[in-house]
Amino acid sequence: MPGFAFSLGEMFIDPSDGHIDMSKWLMQKQGFLPVPIIITEPAIGNGLGMAGIYFHDNLANEERVPPSISALAGAKTSNGTWFAGGGHLGYWAKDTIRYTGGLGKGVIQMDYYGLSGVSGKDLESGISFETDAVFFVQELQFRLADSNFFAGAGYYLIDTGNTFDWTGKLEELGVPEINFDSRSAAAGLMLNYDNLNNILTPSKGIDAEINGMFFNETWGSDQNFQRYNVLISYYTKPVSSLVVLLRSAASSVRGDSPFYAVPFVQLRGVKAMQFQGEETLKGETELRWSFTPRWALVGFAGVGKAFNEGIKGDSDNIYTKGLGMRYLIASKLGLQAGVDIAKGPEDTAFYIIFGHSI
Numbered sequence: 001m002p003g004f005a006f007s008l009g010e011m012f013i014d015p016s017d018g019h020i021d022m023s024k025w026l027m028q029k030q031g032f033l034p035v036p037i038i039i040t041e042p043a044i045g046n047g048l049g050m051a052g053i054y055f056h057d058n059l060a061n062e063e064r065v066p067p068s069i070s071a072l073a074g075a076k077t078s079n080g081t082w083f084a085g086g087g088h089l090g091y092w093a094k095d096t097i098r099y100t101g102g103l104g105k106g107v108i109q110m111d112y113y114g115l116s117g118v119s120g121k122d123l124e125s126g127i128s129f130e131t132d133a134v135f136f137v138q139e140l141q142f143r144l145a146d147s148n149f150f151a152g153a154g155y156y157l158i159d160t161g162n163t164f165d166w167t168g169k170l171e172e173l174g175v176p177e178i179n180f181d182s183r184s185a186a187a188g189l190m191l192n193y194d195n196l197n198n199i200l201t202p203s204k205g206i207d208a209e210i211n212g213m214f215f216n217e218t219w220g221s222d223q224n225f226q227r228y229n230v231l232i233s234y235y236t237k238p239v240s241s242l243v244v245l246l247r248s249a250a251s252s253v254r255g256d257s258p259f260y261a262v263p264f265v266q267l268r269g270v271k272a273m274q275f276q277g278e279e280t281l282k283g284e285t286e287l288r289w290s291f292t293p294r295w296a297l298v299g300f301a302g303v304g305k306a307f308n309e310g311i312k313g314d315s316d317n318i319y320t321k322g323l324g325m326r327y328l329i330a331s332k333l334g335l336q337a338g339v340d341i342a343k344g345p346e347d348t349a350f351y352i353i354f355g356h357s358i
Helices: 002-012 023-028
Strands: 031-041 045-055 069-077 082-092 097-112 127-143 149-165 179-194 205-215 225-239 242-255 279-290 295-307 318-330 335-343 348-354
Touching: 002 023, 031 069, 031 348, 097 149, 127 179, 295 335, 318 348
Parallel strands: none
Antiparallel strands: 031 045, 045 069, 069 082, 082 097, 097 127, 127 149, 149 179, 179 205, 205 225, 225 242, 242 279, 279 295, 295 318, 318 335, 335 348
16 A cells, blocks of 8 residues: 555656646556546536546657547536537547547537527526437548648538427527427538647647538538638737737628527626527637746636627627636646636636636
């Protein structure tokens, strides 16, 4: 037993400062790793789960290429939402090819607030709904020459059975009936730019993506519509102890889309699907100040808005703010973990962060 304790100390304590550090363990890890899942999303409640992750290589490989990862995961939340599935993230041919694939099933219980302008006036508490869904994702991207650009294509399928518990607002909100099935299938195109200095907790660089998803009966969709997304995150380090993040995103949907495919404002402190619109726009900034080599204080603020044509109207400006703490859990990898508390227009939410905020 003393020898076992000594081995654990060698693996999880950094001898340079005596603090807990997972660098050695993560850099040497190859094979199966069990990882707990902690969910704190206000729209579905708190929850727990477990993931089994398989590293096909370790983080300290000589070519400095991120390891390909396969995973199986499952979780359940306090309001009855659950999911189970698996996937693979592949970095192939010295990171000139990137692959993402996944298959899963889940039951999601949330509130539907309608499109912005309706929700704020008539449905302050939303309409409860349950979606029984199966999803399937395939993406393949190729590095363009020796640049930081990647271009690729994907296929996306979600097959749902939906049940709404409504109180007389069904027709106004555009939900076709109380119980209905919907299958959405899309072919997608994407262009990415990635020159981040760290895939786990970046402090410098740009991560940007523009993509289009084209849902059509030709490849199995019940409805024909299109969705477009643009996202850019810019990290800079004006002084050694301070990291500044500027992030903006925009989404748009065109055509006869089902309710779950309509974009919504995604910010810490705002429930998922609470503010939906034919177009959404958000901006967010985050400051991360390392007041010791291990600990950092985080402050963030964001604003978003959902836009709709005609009588549906736009949402108000949605403001969020919050504070958080980070601990440098793996110094050789630059990996930080911690917690955030965010205040939105209605809720205060708690988030567990591993790596960087989404």
